[in-house]
Amino acid sequence: MEDDNCPPRSALYAFPPIGVGTADVESLTSYFCRLAVAHCVSSTDLLHRISKTCGWSAPPKNFWKDVNLGGMGDVAERYACALSAMTSVERLDLLTLRPWRNVIAKSSKAPATTRWCAACFEEDLVQGGMPYFRLAWDVGDIDVCAKHGTRLPDACSDCGRTGARNNAACVVPGWCCYCGAPLGRVQEAHASASAAETWKAAQVGQLLAAQASIISAPDRGAMMERVRKLIDQLDDGMSARFARRIGSNKSTVHYWFKQGVPTLAAHLRIASQTGVSLLALLTGCVDGEIPCLRETPSLAELFPDYKKRASPRRSDSSHVEEQMDELHQSDDAVSVSDASRRLNVHRRRLYRLDNAKAHIIGAKWLEQQxxxxxxxxxxxxxxxxxxxxxxxxxxxxxxxxxxxxxxxxxxxxxxxxxxxxxxxxxxxxxxxxxxxxx
Ligand SMILES: [Zn+2]
Ligand SMILES: [Zn+2]
Missing domain, CATH: 1.10.10 (Arc Repressor Mutant, subunit A)
Structure with missing residues (x-):
């Protein structure tokens, strides 16, 4: 006799993913780590088990550093399929950015380190659930949590190490994988986000919420057709003028029409400067809507370093050095990563400008930790x-x-x-x- 209530047998627990269909959707990395915890094995053991079952070569040593399971690449697809087959949970690709692979360039910015939102972790615990990583935290162009309006930290507030979220063999989501401290402790230092940053995060949040309900992956041709329409409507069909509007080169816009695909940052620039939402731009779900330019942030607000790249200002050095002096003398200790964010320059440049001072800033932070x-x-x-x-x-x-x-x-x-x-x-x-x- 057939039992309809009996779920199909699977090699791994049929573990339901969290938040599918919302902006808080779980990432495949998170799903993977929770699955390992549920089976009481390390993430490394689970990786090896999957590789063995699928007949793949052993995963690289720095797997978590080199591989983004939630990204748009083929590796995300491979692991989503493998985990779907082994857990019998369908469509685990919805925990990755794969649904957008045709309309967002794979060369879009990837986050340099793993980040999280302490307030989200805290909320998970208060609601009695297991903390999990949101897919939005692994989108490189987003640095803030749209829900809580705070910047996403990348270093443990207890031991100060980066990669504390899931850069180890054993990961319990929500706790530092080096010192075991809870990552859900909201720190005052988690600076609040600007309106422009929150706008970007909210636009991406809309995409993530919608990706569960789109039937097939959005098509590049249809997306470029919508860009063409915007150029006609707003800039009389002149792509050079449109390129200026969105702060791009005209050759870049030409390239998109030939064969290329805009990066996520370029899409955000188009959306902000044409008044069309990112979701509408990529999927056309509100096609024909008249663009509205109210309440969207300016390019300078959205991409402060974009302008800088266009016209590098070498004379900034003395200003940065002055600020480094202030940080160096102040009682308030900050990590070098934090200092580089505050001064809006790359970490490496801080060391190049004044190696000794940058080292002292870092040492002071470690001492405080x-x-x-x-x-x-x-x-x-x-x-x-x-x-x-x-x-x-x-x-x-x-x-x-x-x-x-x-x-x-x-x-x-x-x-x-x-x-x-x-x-x-x-x-x-x-x-x-x-x-x-x-
Ligand atoms: Zn949050
Ligand atoms: Zn720690």
Missing amino acids: RHRSEQHRLEAARAIEAAVADILSSGKAPNLREVQQLVSREVLGGVRGLFAMIQEASAKIEESKSATLP
């Missing part, structure tokens, strides 16, 4: 001692589970050697008890 982590440990030790005293007075034996019930995860997170700390606290209390006995 070390101090914070020490403070964190002291705070945990005090809390553990109080908890152990409570447990002993109630006649129970202090162990990790009992302590975890009394001390919050915030306080214990990221602290190494908890067992030893509990034993130490017990011994100390017993000792002081025997000393006070007559």
Whole structure:
């Protein structure tokens, strides 16, 4: 007898992905890491298992650094198919940017490091779910969370290391993969985003929300036809004038019409300067709508470094050096990555301009992180001692589970050697008890 309620057998758990059809859709990287956690194996073990099952060569050593599972490339397609086959969960390509491969250039900016939104992680925990990585965090042109209006950090606030999100063999989404500290702690330093950055993130969010409902991958020809219409409507059919409008070269626009595909940044420039939404531009879902130029940010707001690239300003150096001086003398420690973002120059340029000062800025940050982590440990030790005293007075034996019930995860997170700390606290209390006995 056939049982219709029985799901098909699969090699891996049929794990439902999170947020499909919303701007908060999960990335394939996240799905992969959660799947490994669910099977109690490391991400590396799961990678090897998939490679073996599919007959692929072993994955490269720096897999997580070199490969973007959520991108538009073929590797995203391969892994989405393999995981779909092994979990029997269909359309895992919806956790990647593959649906846009025909209309967005694959050379679009990729994020230099893995980022996250602490407020999103925090929300996941409050709602009782498992934290997960959003696909939007892996879109290189987006630096902010559209929902919370904050910049996406890329370094753990406890140990200061980048790549803390998923750059290791064992990944538990939401916790630093080096020191184990929760990444969902909202820091004041997570600067709020500008209106232009939030606009970009919201436009991309619309795409991600829509990708589950588009039937076939949008077509390049139809997209370029819409660009042609915009040029006719707004610039009397003159592509050179249109190129100026969107801050591009006219040869670039010509190239698109011949064979090329605009990058995501170019699409955002077109959308912002024509008043058509990014989604409408790529899918034509509101074709025929009259473009509206109200409430879209200017090019300079959207791409502050774009202008700079067009006319490099070498004389900036003294200004940057002055600001480096300020950072170097200030009590407020920042990482070199953060400093480079604040001063709007590449990290490498900071080192080139003043190697010693850049090193001091970095060392000050590391020292502050070390101090914070020490403070964190002291705070945990005090809390553990109080908890152990409570447990002993109630006649129970202090162990990790009992302590975890009394001390919050915030306080214990990221602290190494908890067992030893509990034993130490017990011994100390017993000792002081025997000393006070007559
Ligand atoms: Zn967020
Ligand atoms: Zn850390």
